[in-house]
Amino acid sequence: MTATEPLEFEKPIVNLERQLADLRDRAADSDIDMSTEMKRIEDKLTKLKGEIYRNLSPWQRVQIARHTQRPYMLDYVEHTFDDFVELHGDRHIGEDEAMPGGFVRLEGHRVMVVGHQKGRDTKENLRRNFGSAHPEGYRKALRLMKMAEKFNLPIITLIDTPGAYPGIEAEERNIAEAIAFNLREMMMLRVPIIAVVLGEGGSGGALGIGIGDRILMMENAYYSVISPEGCAAILWKDRKYAPESASALKLSAEDLKKMEVIDEVIPEPMGGAHHDHITAAHNLKRTLIKHLHDLESIDRDALLEQRYQKFRKFGEFREKGRR
Amino acid sequence: MGIFKKRSIASLGKKKSDMPEGLWNKCPSCGAIIDEITLKQRHRVCTKCDHHFTLTAPDRISMLLDVDSFEELDPTLESTDALNFKGYTDKVKGYQKKTGLKDAVLTGRGAVLEHPVTIGVMDFRFIGASMGSAVGEKLTRAIEIATAEKRAVIIVCSSGGARMHEGILSLMQMAKTSGALARHHEAQLPYISILTHPTTGGVTASFATLGDINIAEPGCMIGFAGPRVIKETTHQNLPPDFQTAEFLLDHGLIDMIVPRSMMRERIGELLDYMLPVGKTA
The missing domain is CATH 4.10.860 (DNA Excision Repair, Uvrb; Chain A)
Structure with a gap:
């Protein structure tokens, strides 16, 4: 089969x-x-x-999310969108191939797309750095998103990263600030933004292009503050407890929908998107068109207010009385 | 110059002396023995090598703000165990008892040399000042109040990163606080971020690096990924002063390094330039 x-x-x-x-x-x-x-x-x-x-247990879904045959960002760009015109570089230090982006068409819509791209083999991964972007990747993404704002194009971000790259050069070029700056600026972009977690939603590296008016997840994607292995190493002092961590972190699309952190779960073909790239891409397409249609009808001031409130409400806490 | 030795995060939580508690302190950097009263008078800076000891949030507030200007916000706000995470409730309770704090940040209105501010001060004693819902909510409210009342925002950062036990909700506090800062920024109000030892992870990748001015204390460790993770991932030797305040200044990532004794005056001087003329608290 x-x-x-x-x-x-x-x-x-x-x-x-x-x-x-x-x-x-x-x-x-x-x-x-x-x-x-x-x-x-x-x-x-x-x-x-x-x-x-x-x-499927959360840990099994993590394995599907990391499957090397799973459709990656550029596979979706090919099957979900048309006429991709790739744009390169952050205009300062370099071109980050872990974060492609450019113009695409989605039925009648002209759109800016940015996202993380992994490689399937060693050679590709040397180029794509396993989908872990450097600061220049996040800065390129913001450059393209600001261009989208200028030309009044909606933005779609496709998230699939184990995390931002933990390297010497990344730190020297302020990876933390690159992510932080995107969080602040994306909050104010005056065009609709849809963020989709395709596979791995690895912490700050995922969130760095993850501010949007809608947050969607593929059925077997995960989105987490820390990898299950990282959590297990800290909490259980052993990475072999990753399956337990995956459950405890509530990182699956299903759990995050229940917690109202994400807006919609996009169904995948039986057994995972790697069994059928085309169907997965069509499911994504259908969902994106629906949300884009909804968002484009919202007045831009209202859109920004809704986006602010969307993130403003995240958090669980208690207090005595109220201010 | 190797005046400020790099400090390890692991040593922070531990008692470093076997001397009678509360009377004498041993400098973890140069080994000098300093009596508690002197150390306190010097805002916990070593008499011999100028090493900056960790400060608690209440000490930091009394050091930075004008006398009696602090008015605490949301003093009862605390995190809940949203994920039903193994051992988390007990952990929070334990740290509450140990520190007298509800969570890892104190926030409030106040004044620095008569400039109106809201301030947030993180306290590393509380679960490594990790950011969960309580930290995110308190900082966001403080920033929103600053925007509404045309105040400057001062955040004294120190953090091990996001609070794992709150899962995705802790990650989303990065977005929430940055969103509040976006509006404060749009209102053309000043935000000064003060980076202290150590500032890492999700806090560095959100409000800590978003200051109009980012100031670091001497010798503190600031970074996104931890040095161990970087070493394991890259198999490279790290530069000797990697991720120190001095390294960040050399690489153009922060505006200045300011010793603790001069911090309050420096903030006042900066706000003189940044706040509209003639506004006082």
Whole structure:
């Protein structure tokens, strides 16, 4: 069915699929009627898939979110949008290929898109730095978003990063300020912004292009203040407790929707977007068009007020009385 | 010049002396023995090497603000355990008892050399001054009040980063505080960020680096990623003074380094330039 590398929890499915394929081969080579047996395995397979894929644990979703065959930012740019015109550079220090961006069309809309891009192999990852952007990536993203504001184009940001790059040069060029400045400036951009977490929503590196009027997540994406491994290392003193951390952090799209941190979960094909890039891209497209349509009808002052209040309300606390 | 030795974050929480508590202090940088009264008079700066000891939020407030000008905001506000995170409620309670604080920041109205400000001071004793909902909410309210009342904002930063136990909500405090600062900025009001030892992670990547003026105390450690993580990721040796205030000044990332003894005067001098003429508290 697919040529993707199965994840550990998918192995029972793969085994059954292999059995079914064997049976089909044998049926083709002989006159014996195996249709009953085949039907039995098919039913079992459907049931098993349902059981596994409908009950994915947060940690299993993290693994899907990191799958190397998962559609990345530029795959979505290809299948969800048209006529991508890539724009390069932060105008100061360099070009960050971990953060591509440019003009795209989405049906009738002209849009500015920016996002994190990972590589599938070592060579690509040397270029893309595993989707971990440097300060120049965040500054390029802001340059393009400010251009979008100038030409009155809505902005779509596509988030997929394990985190901003923790390196010497990144610190020397003020990675923290690059992210912080984006947070402040994005809050005031006078065009609609939709942020979508495609795969990994790794902490500040994700949030650095994550301020928007809508925050959407693909079904198997995660969004978290710290990686499950990082959390486990601090709290349980051992990275092997990452599955427990993933649950405790409530980082899945489903949990974040329940907590009203995100606006909508975009469904993925059964088993994850890596099984079917096209369907995933179409689901994203449909959702983006709907939200873009809604946002474009809002008066810009009201839009900015709503965006401010959207982030203003995040937090759980208590106090005696009230000011 | 190696006057200010780099300090480790790990040493901060620990007691460093086996001397009678409250009488004598040993400087973690040069080893000088300083009596408590002298150290207090010097705002906890070493008599011998000028090492800046950690200050509590209440001490910091009395050092920076005009006498009797502080009016605390939201004194009862505290975080709840939104994620039902293992051990978090007990942890918060423990630190509340230990520090007498509700969470890792004190906020309020006040005046610095008669300039009207709202101030937020983080206290590293409280879970490494990590930012959760309480820190984010208190700072946001303080900034909003400053915007409404045309006050300057002063935030004294120190933090281990976001508060993991509050998950995504702690991350979103970065956005919330930065949003409040966006409006304060738009109102053309001054914000001075004071970076103290240590300022890292999500706090550095939000309000700490957004000051019109970013000031650091001598020798303090300021960074986004921790040195260990950077070393593990890059397999490079870190420069000797990496992520110190002096390193940041050399690289153009902060406006100035100001020793503690001069901090209040410096803030006053800056606000003289930045606030509209003739406005006093």
